[in-house]
Structure formats: structure tokens, C-alpha cells
Amino acid sequence: MKKILVCRETDPRETRVALIPDDIKRLITMGYEVKVTRGAGEKSGFNDEAYEKAGAVLVSSNEAGYEGSEIILRIMKPES
Numbered sequence: 001m002k003k004i005l006v007c008r009e010t011d012p013r014e015t016r017v018a019l020i021p022d023d024i025k026r027l028i029t030m031g032y033e034v035k036v037t038r039g040a041g042e043k044s045g046f047n048d049e050a051y052e053k054a055g056a057v058l059v060s061s062n063e064a065g066y067e068g069s070e071i072i073l074r075i076m077k078p079e080s
Contacts, residue, residue, distance in 0.1 A: 001033050005069035006051075007062045008037040011076050015043040018073035021054035028055040035065045 004027065006019045017040050019027075024034050036056040038048055048058055059065040066072065 001031055002071060003033045003035070003069050004071045004073060005059070005062075005065040006034065006036045006040050006056070007065070007072060007074040008040040009043075009075055010062075010079060014076055016075045017041045017044040017046065018075055020044070021046055021050040021056075024051060024054040024056045033057070035059050035069065037062050037065055 004019075006017065006024075009016070019034075019036075020041065024036070027034055034056045036048075036051045036058055038058050038060055041047065041051060052058060
């Protein structure tokens with residue numbers, strides 16, 4: 001099973017999120033395991049509860065979600 005992490009964006013101006021809860025549902029039905037960093041969807045109007053309801057596992061930070069993730073999704077490139 002492929003494991004995906006949806007990161008919370010670190011740029012305070014960024015309001016987008018890499019996946020919305022409906023996307024999470026589809027991926028889970030396809031056999032993916034999806035983790036979402038807490039607060040990842042807040043600026044896009046999606047709270048943590050919506051991601052949990054879709055089947056995602058919430059993690060406390062981007063760094064906490066990296067371990068075991070095979071696919072890491074984000075909008076902006078990581079900071080160096």
C-alpha cells in the first residue's frame with residue numbers, strides 16, 4: 001500500500017492545499033494510506049475533522065509525517 005503525506009504549507013501567504021477531503025476519499029478507496037498534517041486545509045476552508053472523516057490519519061507536523069511516506073504532496077517547494 002502506498003503511503004501519501006499531505007503537508008501543511010509553511011509560506012503564510014499560501015492558501016491552497018495539495019488535496020481536499022474528497023480527493024482523500026478517492027485515494028483511500030484505491031488502496032492508498034493518506035496522512036495529513038494538522039491544519040493543512042485550514043486556509044482553504046477544510047478543517048482537520050473533514051480530513052479525518054474522509055479517512056486520513058492526522059499527524060502533528062510535516063516532519064512527523066515524513067517517516068514511512070512514499071509520496072509527499074505540497075503546493076510550494078520545501079524550504080532549504
